[in-house]
Amino acid sequence: QKEVEQNSGPLSVPEGAIASLNCTYSDRGSQSFFWYRQYSGKSPELIMFIYSNGDKEDGRFTAQLNKASQYVSLLIRDSQPSDSATYLCAVTGYSGGGADGLTFGKGTHLIIQP
Amino acid sequence: NAGVTQTPKFRILKIGQSMTLQCTQDMNHNYMYWYRQDPGMGLKLIYYSVGAGITDKGEVPNGYNVSRSTTEDFPLRLELAAPSQTSVYFCASRLAGNTGELFFGEGSRLTVL
Numbered sequence: 001q002k003e004v005e006q007n008s009g010p011l012s013v014p015e016g017a018i019a020s021l022n023c024t025y026s027d028r029g030s031q032s033f034f035w036y037r038q039y040s041g042k043s044p045e046l047i048m049f050i051y052s053n054g055d056k057e058d059g060r061f062t063a064q065l066n067k068a069s070q071y072v073s074l075l076i077r078d079s080q081p082s083d084s085a086t087y088l089c090a091v092t093g094y095s096g097g098g099a100d101g102l103t104f105g106k107g108t109h110l111i112i113q114p
Numbered sequence: 115n116a117g118v119t120q121t122p123k124f125r126i127l128k129i130g131q132s133m134t135l136q137c138t139q140d141m142n143h144n145y146m147y148w149y150r151q152d153p154g155m156g157l158k159l160i161y162y163s164v165g166a167g168i169t170d171k172g173e174v175p176n177g178y179n180v181s182r183s184t185t186e187d188f189p190l191r192l193e194l195a196a197p198s199q200t201s202v203y204f205c206a207s208r209l210a211g212n213t214g215e216l217f218f219g220e221g222s223r224l225t226v227l
Contacts, residue, residue: 008154031214032214042221043221044218045218049215088156099210100172101206102214
């Protein structure tokens with residue numbers, strides 16, 4: 001049983017600061033790692049994915065992956081009130097090319113304080 | 115481009131009733147999924163399909179059934195609805211062989227009373 005763990009929060013961050021979201025996963029065979037943003041009452045939308053160790057940057061977002069520690073993080077620079085949402089970490093396995101979909105964490109509720 | 119379309123968006127059922135949640139995608143994606151999301155929880159996989167005629171159970175399949183007669187459609191059937199099935203249901207799809215990114219429908223909010 002693959003497990004993905006996240007601190008549920010809420011995580012409160014002042015506007016303009018860096019928000020740091022963390023995730024650990026149990027399956028060492030996991031291949032790809034995703035961060036989804038979900039606004040209340042809406043469906044998840046992809047923010048970033050990463051599959052190699054190290055950092056991946058996209059605008060204000062940076063995903064970090066450490067497979068040895070089974071740890072994924074998302075940094076949001078210059079946080080804006082519009083970033084207030086729940087952030088879901090998800091991973092895909094190796095077997096079947098990940099056909100059995102993504103395993104999601106419970107999400108971290110992020111609040112950006114103006 | 116419509117993407118993934120789910121119907122209905124909202125539904126109230128009585129205990130013991132049955133219903134079908136419809137899901138269709140127009141992106142020619144091979145893989146389709148049904149997830150449920152309970153308040154404050156992540157998404158749990160109910161069933162998935164890797165192509166027409168092929169379905170498999172996910173983490174929480176009890177009380178549900180699916181079929182995949184075409185590439186586009188992946189309906190989820192609830193038999194004998196129970197209060198424990200009160201949830202938000204998301205259909206998702208993706209191409210085979212890509213990085214695994216899922217494209218989600220807008221969700222169907224189901225309440226069983």
